[in-house]
Amino acid sequence: xxxxxxxxxxxxxxxxxxxxxxxxxxxxxxxxxxxxxxxxxxxxxxxxxxxxxxxxxxxxxxxxxxxxxxxxxxxxxxxxxxxxxxxxxxxxxxxxxxxxxxxxxxxxxxxxxxxxxxxxxxxxxxxxxxxxxxxxxxxxxxxxxxxxxxxxxxxxxxxxxxxxxxxxxxxxxxxxxxxxxxxxxxxxxxxxxxxxxxxxxxxxxxxxxxxxxxxxxxxxxxxxxxxxxxxxxxxxxxxxxxxxxxxxxxxxxxxxxxxxxxxxxxxxxxxxxxxxxxxxxxxxxxxxxxxxxxxxxxxxxxxxxxxxxxxxxxxxxxxxxxxxxxxxxxxxxxxxxxxxxxxxxxxxxxxxxxxxxxxxxxxxxxxxxxxxxxxxxxxxxxxxxxxxxxxxxxxxxxxxxxxxxxxxxxxxxxxxxxxxxxxxxxxxxxxxxxxxxxxxxxxxxxxxxxxxxxxxxxxxxxxxxxxxxxxxxxxxxxxxxxxxxxxxxxxxxxxxx
Numbered sequence: 001x002x003x004x005x006x007x008x009x010x011x012x013x014x015x016x017x018x019x020x021x022x023x024x025x026x027x028x029x030x031x032x033x034x035x036x037x038x039x040x041x042x043x044x045x046x047x048x049x050x051x052x053x054x055x056x057x058x059x060x061x062x063x064x065x066x067x068x069x070x071x072x073x074x075x076x077x078x079x080x081x082x083x084x085x086x087x088x089x090x091x092x093x094x095x096x097x098x099x100x101x102x103x104x105x106x107x108x109x110x111x112x113x114x115x116x117x118x119x120x121x122x123x124x125x126x127x128x129x130x131x132x133x134x135x136x137x138x139x140x141x142x143x144x145x146x147x148x149x150x151x152x153x154x155x156x157x158x159x160x161x162x163x164x165x166x167x168x169x170x171x172x173x174x175x176x177x178x179x180x181x182x183x184x185x186x187x188x189x190x191x192x193x194x195x196x197x198x199x200x201x202x203x204x205x206x207x208x209x210x211x212x213x214x215x216x217x218x219x220x221x222x223x224x225x226x227x228x229x230x231x232x233x234x235x236x237x238x239x240x241x242x243x244x245x246x247x248x249x250x251x252x253x254x255x256x257x258x259x260x261x262x263x264x265x266x267x268x269x270x271x272x273x274x275x276x277x278x279x280x281x282x283x284x285x286x287x288x289x290x291x292x293x294x295x296x297x298x299x300x301x302x303x304x305x306x307x308x309x310x311x312x313x314x315x316x317x318x319x320x321x322x323x324x325x326x327x328x329x330x331x332x333x334x335x336x337x338x339x340x341x342x343x344x345x346x347x348x349x350x351x352x353x354x355x356x357x358x359x360x361x362x363x364x365x366x367x368x369x370x371x372x373x374x375x376x377x378x379x380x381x382x383x384x385x386x387x388x389x390x391x392x393x394x395x396x397x398x399x400x401x402x403x404x405x406x407x408x409x410x411x412x413x414x415x416x417x418x419x420x421x422x423x424x425x426x427x428x429x430x431x432x433x434x435x436x437x438x439x440x441x442x443x444x445x446x447x448x449x450x451x452x453x454x455x456x457x458x459x460x461x462x463x464x465x466x467x468x469x470x471x472x473x474x475x476x477x478x479x480x481x482x483x484x485x486x487x488x489x490x491x492x493x494x495x496x497x
Contacts, residue, residue, distance in 0.1 A: 028123075028197040028360055029336075030299040032290060033352075035201070036279050036330075037076070037130060037208035038319065039305035041067075043276060044330050047230045052220050052277050055284030059303060059332055061340040064381060068346045069331035070389030070401050071307045074319045076133050077101060079306040079349065084132060085111045086353035086369035089392045090448040096394075098457030103137040105455045112365040114353050115144045118199035121362045126189055128182035130203035150185060152178025154205050158212055165257050167271035169215035177214075179204045179282045187289035194295070197360075202286065206279040207309075211271035213278040218270070220277055226269035229312040231325070231425025236314050239429040241414035247393070248316040265312060272311060300359060301334040304349060313425065322399035322408045324418075324426050327391040335378065344403050345377055345385035388446055395454055400446040407443035415440065 043053035044060055045067070072082035073089045077097045082089055085108055089095050092107040102108045115125045127145045129152060135141070141149070155161065156176040158168040174180045186202050206213065237245050251264070258264035283303070290296055310316040310325045319326040329349065350371035357364055358373040376383045389401040396411035406426060408416040417433075417440055418426040430436050 027298060030194075030198050030200075030295050031118075031302070031356060031360065032200045032202070032286075032299055033302045034204070034283060034286070034304070035080075035130070036204045036283070036303075036305045037206065038307065038309045039207055039276065039279065039330055040309040040311060040325060041328060041330050043280065044332070048227070048273075050221070050224050050226060051273050053280040055280045055287065056303075056330075056332075059283070059287065059301075059334060062338050063301070063303070063332035063334040064338070064341050064343050064378065066331040066333070066343045066345060066347050068344055068389065068401060068403060069304075069329050070327050070346065070348045070391050070399075071305075071329050072348055072350045072391060074307045074321060074326040074391060074393055076306055080132050081105075081108060083349040083352050084113045084115075086114070086350065086365065086367065086371055087111060088350060088370045088390065088448070090395075090398075090451045091370060093452040093455040095392065095454050096457055097133075098455070099134050100458055101134060101455055102132065102140075104457070107367075107452075109137070111367045113144060114356070115199060115201060117357070117362060117365045118360075119144055119146070121360070122196060123360075124194060124196045124198040126186075126198060126200045128185050128202050129178055130205050131201060147185075147189075150178070150182055152181060152205070154178075154208065154210060156212055157210055164209045165253055165268075166210045166212060167257070167267050168212060169218040169274070170212045171215050174214055177205075177278075179206055179279070183282045183285050186286045190286075190289045190293040190295065198295075204279055204282060206282070207272055207275035209271075209275075211268070211275050213271075213274045217274040217278045217281070221270050221273055224270065226266055226273070228265070229269070229310075231313045231427070233425075233427055234315075236427060240314075240416065241410060241412075243397075243410035243412055243414055244322070244408065244416060247321045248314055249318065250315055251312065251317050254317055268317070269311065272309075297336050299336065300356075301332075302352065303330070303332040303334075304352075305329045306349075320393055322391060322393055322397060322416075324401075324406060324420075324424075327389070327399055327401065333374075333378065341381045343377060343381050345374075345383070346387070346389040346401050346403060347372075347374055347377070347385065348389050350390075388443070390446065390448075392448070392451075395451045398447045400443045402443070405439060405443060407440060407446075409444060409447050415444075417443075 042048040042051050043056045044065060071079045073079045075097055078089050078094045081092060081094045081101060087107055092105045094101045094105055119125045125145050126147050127149045156170055156172060157163055158166045182202060186200065254264040254268050255261060258267050290299060307319050308326045308328050309319055313325050314323055348371060351374050354369045354371045354373040355375060358375045372387060377385060391399045398409055400407045404419060404421050406418045415431040417430045417436060419430060
């Protein structure tokens with residue numbers, strides 16, 4: 001009898017251990033959310049073949065690529081306020097760059113920002129680089145991240161701070177760039193043992209100007225003749241309403257530095273591509289570190305830009321418009337063991353928040369989210385998606401993007417309509433075609449009926465490139481001491497990089 005009991009003991013232990021393991025809660029997934037700055041879709045759609053982005057092409061082959069993804073606002077601070085809060089600009093009043101929007105918007109002061117929600121749900125939260133692009137009131141940001149965040153800034157500058165349209169390679173050490181410093185910090189974090197699931201947010205400053213990049217990335221394009229941007233047409237604004245034309249800058253910032261227009265475009269296209277490749281290299285380093293870590297099989301990777309970029313189309317270099325180049329963003333979502341799939345659904349950065357709530361099984365935030373969870377598409381990429389993308393750049397300035405059409409309505413009631421099946425670069429405004437009136441009436445219903453008044457901003461602190469010069473606030477160490485006025489000025493100067 002004794003021997004019989006001993007012979008069955010291993011089986012009993014196996015059963016007990018088995019039931020015990022079943023009783024353990026499943027490990028929650030980790031999240032690595034990477035956001036680059038001012039990156040257009042050239043690296044993913046491959047319609048600018050001279051561009052070299054091997055790491056993004058690799059990620060593309062492993063991810064769901066949302067080819068019609070949009071940003072909620074085509075500008076740094078409003079875009080980030082939107083996807084961090086899960087609220088559209090027309091509901092927060094944050095349309096413009098400004099250093100104090102999280103303190104002046106009565107909505108943003110009350111919402112639970114995405115990292116705050118992860119923190120409350122028991123996640124380790126980590127951040128590096130460009131986060132909200134502005135300091136948050138009090139110690140709010142300090143409390144939402146578990147690490148001492150290194151924000152850094154846009155530098156290094158070849159001449160002096162504020163020379164946004166410098167186009168020279170950097171011959172100093174790589175460590176002069178925030179993107180390199182924070183990439184190494186992210187790699188170190190991934191190499192450590194984590195006791196809890198983690199939410200990582202890594203924000204890069206490139207390919208945003210100033211167009212300094214390590215010299216080897218400029219060397220990639222030595223001797224290259226850069227073609228005109230896809231969709232460039234010299235007379236592209238002829239059928240655009242005055243309010244739309246007023247959003248363009250006529251490429252003036254480029255010509256101030258290089259008077260010859262043809263040479264100016266060659267100079268700046270090279271500079272943009274060099275910085276694009278620099279960002280690609282940085283992203284590749286962190287993704288390689290993830291692959292070598294114990295977390296590779298349980299980490300969702302999201303890669304996006306905060307907005308798109310024109311690079312000359314519509315006679316415009318930067319962003320802040322309602323056309324395709326400024327509002328359509330690169331968006332890749334890599335599931336563990338994921339495969340490359342092209343998804344036509346018109347999702348938005350606003351949808352990231354609710355998607356992560358569902359994917360990570362988080363208790364919901366206290367605010368109602370404006371976006372929709374993309375989980376049905378992640379489960380089945382052929383799932384129909386009925387809601388169009390919505391982008392707002394000012395009060396009563398909106399664009400609606402379906403898989404076929406882009407509809408734009410300005411504050412004075414003027415309109416634009418483009419058929420992407422026939423005109424992917426939006427060269428012909430169809431708003432005056434009577435046969436398409438029913439299409440316009442239908443799309444106009446997607447424009448918000450009410451726009452919250454713009455929050456007061458202490459001057460739109462934009463530089464010549466249409467970007468806030470304020471930068472991120474330097475993070476204070478937890479429990480840190482107050483700094484002197486002189487030190488405060490020094491930090492502010494660093495911050496403006």
